Amino acid sequence: MASTRTINRALRGPIFDYIMIGPAVVLFSVFIVWPAIQTLYTSLFAEPTKGGAFIGLGNYREMMGDPVFWIALRNNLIFILANLVLQVGLGTVLAAILDRGIRRGSTLMRTIIFAPLVIAPVAIGVMWKMILEPNFGLLRQLADGIGLPFPTQGILGDPYLAFPAIIGVGVWNYVGFMMTIMLAAMQGISKDVYEAARIDGASAVQTFISITLPGVRYALVLCGLIVIVGSFKTFELVYVLTAGGPGNATQVLGTYIVESAFLVFQPNYAAGMSVIVLLVAILFGSLQVYNRESKVKT
Amino acid sequence: MAELELSNVSKRYGGLLVVPDISLSVGDGEFVALVGPSGCGKSTTLRMIAGLEEISGGTISINGRVVNDLEPDERGIAMVFQSYALYPHMSVAKNMSFALRVAGRPREEIDSRVNEAARILGLTEFLNRRPAALSGGQRQRVAMGRAIVRRPDVFLFDEPLSNLDAKLRVQMRTEIKRIHQNVGATTIYVTHDQIEAMTLADRVVVMNNGRIEQVGTPAEVYASPATSFVAEFIGMPPMNLVGADVEGDALVLDGGTRLPLPETLRTLPASHDKVLLGLRPEDIAPAGHGLDMAAPWSLDVPVSISEPLGAETLLFFELAGKEWTARMLSPRPVAPGERLSFNFDLSKLHVFDAADGARIN
Amino acid sequence: MKTGICRISAAAILGTALLGPAVAQAQTQITYMDLGPERIAFNEEIVRQFEAANPDIKVNYIWQANEPYKTGIKVMLDSNSPPDVFFNWAGTTVFDFVDAGVVRDLSESETRGDGWTRDMPMSITDQFRNPEGLWGIPTRIYTKAFWKNDSFFADNGLEAPETFDELLGLCSKVREIDPQMTPIAFGASESWTINHYLTVLFQRHVDPARIAADHRLQGDAEALYTDPGYLEALKDFQEMVDADCFNAGINSVTPEVSRAMFASDLAAMTFCGSWCPPQFDEQGFEGRYSPFHFPAIEGAGGVQDGILVGASGYQISAASKYPEESMRFLSFMNEPEQQALMVEMVGQLPANGSMVPEDLLGAANTRLLQMIAESSVSSPPLNTVMETTVSDVTLKSGQDLVNGTITPEDFMQRVRDAAVKAARP
Structure with missing residues (x-):
């Protein structure tokens, strides 16, 4: 009896809490915190091919003067903005149409829009590379068929079209995911509220702005943060479609880090850029947690 | 104020005839309660009047104007929902003024109407609160306030007290009666609770299986029920x-x-x-x-x-x-x-x- | 049925668990990483033969395709279990790995006179050597030439061009004959293909000693890559683009597609490596193509009868637990007999051709070896000999040049900037 009570007390006490979160903390430390510290440490040294001496913030200084780093950062920012508008915005509009507008075939539509998400990014890249192939690709054949000119360098080979194409493929890939999150949030809004708005005389657009959007604002912020962090970390799609080319036109931090570390053999410089990406990701990650907490409070 | 006329109204969902044929006249300023067990078609009838459901047959007219094909907001009605259906992210004042703002009414008019409704309902001190910060009874009042500010010809209530506890329900019942006496609007009130119907209504419409069993004053339906269904349904404990x-x-x-x-x-x-x-x-x-x-x-x-x-x-x-x-x-x-x-x-x-x-x- | 399978697999797992440690103790396991997929069959055969001769050694063979291999091998060497024996192109990366201390000096094996040294030309072995030691063993050489569609040339009375101007003229002739026909199939979605053009064009315009010094970043940093010949070379390349010599969308066409275009009668010519004929043949193009030299450029200041030749081979990682066994395997597969087998199975040019019968080499390869012999200078591809960061800039800028987003002057400015930076201690 006495021992049972002791166990019970242990099960309720703070020690038990630590035991329960212990494994997660250990895994997090071993696989996230420790590599992050190592990366930071690595970034403070010169490349192994240049002697590997401690150079403090030398790699970061070099970064500031590296035009490709700025191209990559600019592309990341464009990617974020474009994806916010196109993935979250379009996803929300599609969700609203499926939620309120379409009665018939909405399940089919949802499946079609969602489907690309289950394809691996590498497969998506290969598929679109084939579609966009400038001599025999589907798009070229379509353009020829209706008598439209096709860009001389193809699409992925053109410095001005390649990045928009990557954005387009990304949207095609992820808009269904955003739509699904938004749709789930919209379906949480009571039907009565929409009817009340209808009786109050609100138009479809007014209803969307006054009822739907405020009702899904946490989901909207969540989607936004997912897109921001995802766009900032993006790698596979760019790597498979253009590998940062032509030239460095579509370089993003993810591809530039991999290229610096493994193709140009500058692991320490790459570590420095990784630290920058990590800092930005932490910033937005904490915003995400904050968003979740404020949601819990209301 | 307004008269409401339903003639041979029916509602069909696919092959299912939910309301076969209903005719009913409601006089100006009259308070009519639709009462019946769940699934009897009373809510469907109310939603057809509101314009939230399409009418499959017959006509509904308000003040002599056929409203069959009018949007809800063009019918001169206001509705109070069982769930209140308040806009969760808007303050009480914003909730009440939404329809007026959508209609683009001048600000002074909106303010004065909202303030007047708030005074009638005792909501003045809560005008800046969100619905989440209100009690059930207060939310109910906001829902009514939202209806009142629109100055509708016809008030529609869909089981407005069902979500309240017994004591509050009795209080709100009295409140609704008082407001009706103040405002004097034609009112259609749907409830499954025969006591609510009897205490509130000038006339009671007892419905069953999509049909009207009896229309009469509370005293009439109680004293001489037209059918055994009415006899059993009206009165507590039952006949x-x-x-x-x-x-x-x-x-x-x-x-x-x-x-x-x-x-x-x-x-x-x-x-x-x-x-x-x-x-x-x-x-x-x-x-x-x-x-x-x-x-x-x-x-x-x-x-x-x-x-x-x-x-x-x-x-x-x-x-x-x-x-x-x-x-x-x-x-x-x-x-x-x-x-x-x-x-x-x-x-x-x-x-x-x-x-x-x-x-x- | 299902339970049957379960029982069998359970037994297998149990068996493996019981036998596993015993087997592992009895055998030494070395990991061998090579390019794929065209070498799979040959590698499996070599591994089979080697394991039969050395029952105590097990070879674990893995492969990656060309482009991913370049990244993959660096990731693997950076990991805790690098492959014992791995493929590499002779050139900068070999010595990058030497600088990083991840590869082993193989001088001892050469001094000892292991099997692979028999008949191996010293000049090719030297591609893996620096003053500190020998860091790899060559296995094959590769070269690059123009290939022409023989029947198209014959039908239209065309001749292989002798000069660069003739080549440009040929481009417009082909377009006139058949607007659907691409004069030269070219895929530069992987930018090393541009680099191969530039390798030969630089060779035509600049003194080889000057090029070698620039690649090694020797002398005054400010003077690196300032020879005016470089600029001329880039202008010639641009002239080819402007003369409509190539197919549409050069930068988005993969090298594989460009080869397929040539082998499908969609292009009259292509500039392709010694690894290409097997792929042409696979498309049923066997015997309908032949190589010719990259034309001479009149008035240019470099070497007009030079050719692109690179070597590739294998290195052993410094972290290998079994350096002796790894060396034994490496030596075995580079002995003249196995080199002959490689020619037979893969159709590539061997580093050591002493045991290869002429009929085995095939017409195309025989002709390529002749062409190498005819050439006074052979230059390895730029990207294998330039300093890594300079090479990266050169690769990237090639695509920009094709797109017209930079001028030849911009291109060289970038190369010079990178060289100056890389030359800094």
Whole structure:
């Protein structure tokens, strides 16, 4: 009896809490915190091919003067903005149409829009590379068929079209995911509220702005943060479609880090850029947690 | 203010006929309650009036204008939902003013109307709160306020008190009645609670299976229910109903108990030899414990259960294979199994056709 | 049925668990990483033969395709279990790995006179050598030439061009003959293909000693890559683009597609490596194509009869637990007999051709070896000999040049900037 009570007390006490979160903390430390510290440490040294001496913030200084780093950062920012508008915005509009507008075939539509998400990014890249192939690709054949000119360098080979194409493929890939999150949030809004708005005389657009959007604002912020962090970390799609080319036109931090570390053999410089990406990701990650907490409070 | 007219209105979902054919006239300023069990079509009827459901057949007109194809906001109606359906992210004031803002009314007008509604409903101090920070009763008031500020021709209430606890429900009932008396708008009120219907309405429409069973004042539907369904549905505790045969000058209950046929029923058409007899609990009482009876008939039976309610006691006993309820006005303790001599006021008997439930007497 | 399978697999797992440690103790396991997929069959055969001769050694063979291999091998060497024996192109990366201390000096094996040294030309072995030691063993050489569609040339009375101007003229002739026909199939979605053009064009315009010094970042940093010949070379390349010599969308066409275009009668010519003929043949193009030299450029200041030749081979990682066994395997597969087998199975040019019968080499390869012999200078591809960061800039800028987003002057400015930076201690 006495021992049972002791166990019970242990099960309720703070020690038990630590035991329960212990494994997660250990895994997090071993696989996230420790590599992050190592990366930071690595970034403070010169490349192994240049002697590997401690150079403090030398790699970061070099970064500031590296035009490709700025191209990559600019592309990341464009990617974020474009994806916010196109993935979250379009996803929300599609969700609203499926939620309120379409009665018939909405399940089919949802499946079609969602489907690309289950394809691996590498497969998506290969598929679109084939579609966009400038001599025999589907798009070229379509353009020829209706008598439209096709860009001389193809699409992925053109410095001005390649990045928009990557954005387009990304949207095609992820808009269904955003739509699904938004749709789930919209379906949480009571039907009565929409009817009340209808009786109050609100138009479809007014209803969307006054009822739907405020009702899904946490989901909207969540989607936004997912897109921001995802766009900032993006790698596979760019790597498979253009590998940062032509030239460095579509370089993003993810591809530039991999290229610096493994193709140009500058692991320490790459570590420095990784630290920058990590800092930005932490910033937005904490915003995400904050968003979740404020949601819990209301 | 407005008159509301439903003529031969029907509603069909695919092959399912939910409301076959309803006709109803509501006078200007009248308070009409649609009452019936769930699934009887009362909410569907209300939603057709509101314009939230398409009308499959017939016409609905408000003030003589057919509104069948008008959008809800063009019909001059306002609706209060069971769930209140408040806009969760808007303050009380914003909730109440939404329709006016959508309609682009001037700001001064919006403010004065909202303030007036808030004053009537006692919401002035809550105008800046969000619905989440309000109690159930306050939310209910906001929902009504939202309807009031629109100054509609017709108020529609869809089970507005169902989400409130019993005590608050009684309070809000009084409130609604007071507001109706203040505002004086034509009101259609849907409820499954017959007490709400009886206490609030000028006229009660009892519905069952998509049909109107009876339209009448609360007193009429209570005193002379048009069908056995109405008889059973209206009144708490419900009317005692039992099958009987008419044999000459006697009524033979199922199980063989014979009652003398009272004077008032001598004119029963001969065709009705199988009938349903109804007698309200207040028309049965132990000797010396009820009101004076015009045509008492006595029976000694053991009491199975007694339910003292304070001012009165409900007594249950078995007769003709049914459990009957009687009402004892001056209470005294009754032990289960105690035999009492009950007086039945046969002059108050309600007689219905056993086959279709239509009232005969 | 299902339970049957379960029982069998359970037994297998149990068996493996019981036998596993015993087997592992009995055998030494070395990991061998090579390019794929065209070498799979040959590698499996070599591994089979080697394991039969050395029952105590097990070879675990893995492969990656060309482009991912370049990244993959660096990731693997950076990991805790690098492959013991791995493929590499002779050139900068070999010495990058030497600088990083991840590869082993193989001088001892050469001094000892292991099997692979028999008949191996020293000049090719030297591609893996620096003053500190020998860091790899060559296995094959590769070269690059123009290939022409023989029947198209014959039908239209065309001749292989002798000069660069003739080549440009040929481009417009082909377009005139058949507007659907691409004069030269070219895929530069992987930018090393541009680099191969530039390798030969630089060779035509600049003194080889100057090029070698620039690649090694020798001398005054400010003077690196300032020879005016470089600029001329880039202008010539641009002239080819402007003369409509190539197919549409050069930068988005993969090298594989460009080869397929040539082998499908969609292009009259292509500039392709010694690894290409097997792929042409696979498309049923066997015997309908032949190579010719990259034309001479009149008035240019470099070497007009030079050719692109690179070597590739294998290195052993410094972290290998079994350096002896790894060396034994490496030596075995580079002995003249196995080199002959490689020619037979893969159709590539061997580093050591002493045991290869002429008929086995095939017409195309025989002609390529002749062409190498005819050439006075052979230059390895730029990207294998330039300093890594300079090479990266050169690769990237090639695509920009094709797109016209930079001028030849911009291109060289970038190369010079990178060289100056790389030359800094």
